[in-house]
Amino acid sequence: MTGDSDLFKWCLTRPRWQQEAIRLLTAKPKLDEDELGALEAAIRIEAGDLDGTPPTWADLTKASLKAGNKFAPVTVLGSIGPLRNIDRLATDQPPLKFAINGLTLIYGPNGSGKSGYCRIAKKICHCLHDVTLRGNIFEPQSLDPREITLTFKVDGDKEKRTVVWNDQSAPPPELGRISVFDSDAAGLYVDAERNIEFLPFELALLTNLAEALRTLDARFRAEEAHLNKSHQAALPLGYVEDTEVSAMIATLKANQPLPSETSMRAQAIWDEEDEAELLGLKLELSKDPILLSKVKEATRSTVDTLVGDANTIFDFIGNAGIETLKEARRQATASRDAAKAAATGLAEDSAVPQLGSETWRQMLMYARDFAAEAYPALNPPQLVTAGTCVLCHQPLDAQARARLAAFDEYVEGRASADAEKAKHRFAEIARAILDLKVVDAQEITTRLVNFVEGHGDRQALAEKLKAFYESCRERHAVLVRAIQALDYESLDNLVDLDRSVVDELGCEVPALQMEIEQLKATAGEADKRLQRQRQVCELEAQKKLSADVEIFVARRNSLELLMKTKACTAACSLAGITAQITRLRRKVLTPSLQASLQDEIIALDLGHLPLKLADRGEVGKSKVHIGLEAQQKIAKNSDILSEGEKRALALAGFLAELKELGSKHGIVVDDPVSSLDHARMEAVAKRLVKEAAAGRQVIIFTHNLFFHYAVLEAAREMKVAVREEWIAKHGDGRFGIVDDKQQPWISMRVTKRISIIDGLLQREKEIYSETDEAKRSFVTDAYTKMRETWEHTVEEILFAGVVGRFRPNIATLRLRAAHVNKADYETVLAGMTRCSKFSGHDQSAGVPAGLPKFADIKADLDKLSSFVAVADARRRTLEKEGQVYEEGPVAADVLD
DSSP: OOOHHHHHHHHHTSOHHHHHHHHHHTTOSSOOHHHHHHHHHHHHHHHTSSOSOOOOOOOOOHHHHHHGGGSSOOEEEEEEEEEESSTTBOSSOOOEEOOSSSEEEEEOOTTSSHHHHHHHHHHHSBOSSOOOOOOOTTSOOOOSOOEEEEEEEETTOSSOEEEEEETTSOOOGGGGGSEEEOHHHHHHHHHOOEEOSSOOHHHHHHHHHHHHHHHHHHHHHHHHHHHHHHTTSOOOOOOOSSSHHHHHHHTOSTTSOOOOHHHHHHHTOOOHHHHHHHHHHHHHHTTOHHHHHHHHHHHHHHHHHHHHHHHHHHHHHSHHHHHHHHHHHHHHHHHHHHHHHHTGGGGTTOSSSOTTSHHHHHHHHHHHHHHHHHOTTSOSOHHHHTSBOTTTOOBOOHHHHHHHHHHHHHHHSHHHHHHHHHHHHHHHHHHHHHTOOOOOHHHHHHHTHHHHTTOHHHHHHHHHHHHHHHHHHHHHHHHHHHHHHTOGGGGTTOOOOOOHHHHHHHHHHHHHHHHHHHTOOOHHHHHHHHHHHHHHHHHHHHHHHHHHHHHHHHHHHHHHHHHHHHHHHHHTOOHHHHHHHHHHIIIIIHHHHHHHHHHHHHHTTOTTSOEEEEEEEETTEEEEEEEEOOSSOOSOGGGTSOHHHHHHHHHHHHHHHHHTTOSOOOEEEEOTTTTOOHHHHHHHHHHHHHHHHTTOOEEEEEOOHHHHHHHHHHHHHHTOOEEEEEEEOOTTSOBOEEOGGGSOGGGOOHHHHHHHHHHHHHHHTTTOOTTOGGGHHHHHHHHHHHHHHHHHHIIIIISTTSSBTTBOSOOGGGGGGOOOOHHHHHHHHHHHHHHHHHSSSOOOTTSOOOOOOHHHHHHHHHHHHHHHHHHHHHHHHHHHHHHHHHHOSOOOOOOO
């Protein structure tokens, strides 16, 4: 550990409000809302975002830092349940209780409801991943709350605490000191880079400080985002560039000096004197020859354009233009008829009608083009010289060649070419008319606004021009309909357009040019008027600002608030804390964590793997990753490791980090031996029992009986107190039944089995009849259980547990109580033979099928019970004698 003095010196370099945060965090891992609010206010005062003076806080002392090592008292979990509306777990159940001074071993087969209790433990305790509790998804959704009764005790409390917790609220924070390991967490330890969960005090303190700053930083950043979004709204436009007002507006940006609100409001003052000055300057400038000259030039350009557009319109849709269209159509028709007539001779010997039609001609032209592309090396026309028809892909005989040659000559002939040319000319004229744009009267008014200003005769001319364009629009619509409907007869006898107004407008162009020449000014007058124009721009900007000033002031104040908020965000920077965490971690934590991981790797038989722990800091956090030191790059450890190695490595990482906590906080382990072989299961069992022996509360959920017995054996060897709980499902559909009677038959001791068989007989005593075949299932069940109990008697009592079906090792010390004589053999053989007759074994054809009398069944059970009592008493006697022998001879007395 680093010295308190070093940490204290570093803390004194932090701002005063951070020192207060450190002082508070020495007593607890997280600040409450009121404490965060006080720190936030202090930051705002320091940044000028809030009026007032910073609070007066107690000084941070070395004693404060030392006291922090005790801020997390140990919490032990007492029980879970009763519960309501959790998965399919039965509600009318006693609580699942846990040993508070040793190890709790909870067995439940698959589908029993054990996982439901595991999920609850993960939800209320510290788990690396999120867990969601649900109701019974196999039934309609219930509106009842999901409630769980929890009992726990915190070190230092005199009494236990009992709470009824609803999963809509946060679980009791004290339970967060208990850590959970499960299959989901295993994946995180094997492959993921993640936060180190268990840290020494100094690192935990700084990490918690970083988390508090991160919370405050998030608040300030949210305000920044809101302000930045509000600044996206457009400010009023229309301010001329190069004015004092526009220069002021340009400064209204983040991260640069802002004008004062007073100066902004001074620029926006507007009174009658200002208004009179602006009007006077405008009147003077209205007579500006340079300005008037530019206006006249623009007007002349507009008139030139309108005259040109009008001439184009007249050329296309005047009577002459219509006649041109109709003539082009007549020529196209005549050319087409001539071409068709030229093809008449081709049709004499043809079986195909319509030769010479436009469709036929287009088809032939496409065929000619395709033949030229397909056979570029042949002499033209390839349609004939190819020897194969490009349309039907059949060989061409002489007659077909001749016919295609005649077709080609026709297409190449004058008549066909003239028809094609006439058709294109007509199409171009028609398309030009269809695409013609004729503006409306409103457009004419807008474009001639300066032309007519102050000129009555020009106003009249503009009205005549609007009328001309309106008649053009109507006439154009008539032509469009005629072309689209192929109704050219409707265009006969149309009254021609009156283009006199166009000529009148054209005469105005020289007049406008003369006016422009007359408005030329001297250079001195130009400079003077430029100065007046600048004055007008400044006054207009000032006048406009007088109306918009509140909007700009609001933006200015919002930008100032943004800058202050950014200062608050900068005050919450994690850079310095992250650097200090990195220094401390590499000095204090990483070597220790690496050593702890190596110890766990050896304990869990992973020494054959070249594993190494890598760490790094990230914005106030300490991260760790367990990697393989491979010669080739691998994406994931899980791509290389076996399932058993992955599970063992994950548990090693969990236990290594847990050791760094330096306390005795409890752990919950859910099926830690999935995919492990028997040897590694025993290693895991011993490792977890060792944690319990060290004083840590250990709770293990499992469905593996071998592992169950391995834990019990390790606990027996290390003299660790064990509480066993059994979870099962009932035939009536209830899950999560918590009862020691739910212990699996295969794991029960002999005396408990005999008790169960006796209970079975007691329930059948009054209703049994050896003549009722329906009772055969009862007989089979009773004798099967007795036969299996005789077998277990050999293992448990006669052999004194030297060998066990769920234990790979031989318990040689128990040989001291093992004893089998001839009488034992004869009794066991007789009992097994009797039971086999009525148990589930197949019987030979000659065995009578009759059922035994109830007295005979009871007598068979009594023989088993008597033998067990005698043999077990003998076993206990031998056990004591063996222990005395092992202790050696009794020390002899001497005469003092």
